[in-house]
Amino acid sequence: GNSVTQMEGPVTLSEEAFLTINCTYTATGYPSLFWYVQYPGEGLQLLLKATKADDKGSNKGFEATYRKETTSFHLEKGSVQVSDSAVYFCARWNSGNTPLVFGKGTRLSVIA
Amino acid sequence: DAGVIQSPRHEVTEMGQEVTLRCKPISGHDYLFWYRQTMMRGLELLIYFNNNVPIDDSGMPEDRFSAKMPNASFSTLKIQPSEPRDSAVYFCASTKGRTNEKLFFGSGTQLSVL
Numbered sequence: 001g002n003s004v005t006q007m008e009g010p011v012t013l014s015e016e017a018f019l020t021i022n023c024t025y026t027a028t029g030y031p032s033l034f035w036y037v038q039y040p041g042e043g044l045q046l047l048l049k050a051t052k053a054d055d056k057g058s059n060k061g062f063e064a065t066y067r068k069e070t071t072s073f074h075l076e077k078g079s080v081q082v083s084d085s086a087v088y089f090c091a092r093w094n095s096g097n098t099p100l101v102f103g104k105g106t107r108l109s110v111i112a
Numbered sequence: 113d114a115g116v117i118q119s120p121r122h123e124v125t126e127m128g129q130e131v132t133l134r135c136k137p138i139s140g141h142d143y144l145f146w147y148r149q150t151m152m153r154g155l156e157l158l159i160y161f162n163n164n165v166p167i168d169d170s171g172m173p174e175d176r177f178s179a180k181m182p183n184a185s186f187s188t189l190k191i192q193p194s195e196p197r198d199s200a201v202y203f204c205a206s207t208k209g210r211t212n213e214k215l216f217f218g219s220g221t222q223l224s225v226l
Contacts, residue, residue: 043203043217099145104154
């Protein structure tokens with residue numbers, strides 16, 4: 001089926017540390033892949049996306065590369081800030097009239 | 113644009129009471145989604161509409177839950193009767209077109225059933 005698996009949180013990092021949040025997906029069809037971010041007290045918002053293999057999505061210093069060979073879309077940032085503290089959701093979307101499928105989310109806390 | 117608007121932001125009620133959550137999608141969006149978020153199960157899709165018509169309600173947990181979309185600018189999610197295990201954050205999201213990839217979420221309703 002269509003599913004997304006993320007690493008369990010919470011993840012706690014010091015400011016300026018390197019961040020990786022792992023995400024893998026089931027290889028059904030050729031999905032588009034996304035990272036959404038949820039800041040405290042808010043709804044989710046799109047952070048970045050990639051629509052085909054080897055594409056790299058990037059935004060606000062975050063990056064993720066669509067790896068078909070490993071069915072992965074890991075989120076990375078070279079130097080996190082306190083303001084990056086949030087819950088991050090990996091998601092996949094297959095073409096057609098189907099909704100996004102979200103992972104369970106990974107909570108990131110960045111301490112000064 | 114004002115974004116997706118949900119009300120109320122917080123709802124505290126007693127077990128057995130009826131709860132109604134409200135959502136106003138972004139003008140011009142033709143898809144509307146209701147999600148529930150809990151620590152245990154993460155983000156669950158409950159139901160979604162296209163042009164005010166329910167497309168898939170397989171995520172609705174039980175008959176106590178119902179959702180309506182009487183027009184393009186308003187939707188409700190009702191729980192009757194409510195139970196403590198319904199306590200969660202309920203999100204409404206909307207998008208335009210068949211490419212349901214970029215969802216716009218409301219700020220959610222934090223529901224506590226005592």
